[in-house]
Amino acid sequence: MLMRTDPFRELDRLTHQFLGSTGTWSRPTPMPLDAYRTGDEYVISFDLPGVDPEAIDIDVERNMLTVKAERRPRHESEEVKWELSERPLGVFSRQVMLSDILDPEGISADYDTGVLTLRIPVAEKAKPRKVAISRSDSRKQIQA
Numbered sequence: 001m002l003m004r005t006d007p008f009r010e011l012d013r014l015t016h017q018f019l020g021s022t023g024t025w026s027r028p029t030p031m032p033l034d035a036y037r038t039g040d041e042y043v044i045s046f047d048l049p050g051v052d053p054e055a056i057d058i059d060v061e062r063n064m065l066t067v068k069a070e071r072r073p074r075h076e077s078e079e080v081k082w083e084l085s086e087r088p089l090g091v092f093s094r095q096v097m098l099s100d101i102l103d104p105e106g107i108s109a110d111y112d113t114g115v116l117t118l119r120i121p122v123a124e125k126a127k128p129r130k131v132a133i134s135r136s137d138s139r140k141q142i143q144a
Contacts (some may be wrong), residue, residue, distance in 0.1 A: 031092040049114030063098040101126035
């Protein structure tokens with residue numbers, strides 16, 4: 001179970017889209033994600049095309065998962081004359097509150113073709129289990 005923690009994300013996205021601003025470490029741009037459960041794990045996929053895997057930072061503090069990434073320009077030379085630049089540069093960040101039913105110690109991460117995929121296992125204590133019923137064959141007689 002995942003809970004959103006950024007109610008103004010859509011407003012920020014629209015502001016960045018219309019004003020063309022890029023993210024900084026103090027004011028990062030949000031990144032899109034998909035989240036779903038499959039079996040005994042939750043999967044969260046973040047779109048980070050063009051980001052070097054070395055520029056991705058994943059932290060878990062208590063139940064707060066934070067993903068930060070930075071996309072830098074490929075050509076920082078004085079000789080390059082940009083004709084068009086629509087791909088956002090700068091810092092991207094997203095925080096996701098993890099439910100108590102998840103095990104943050106077991107998180108695994110994979111980065112492939114511009115998508116960062118995190119797999120978070122469901123905690124053992126939250127998995128469904130059968131409760132055995134004991135049967136007592138000895139009956140006690142109550143005397144009045």
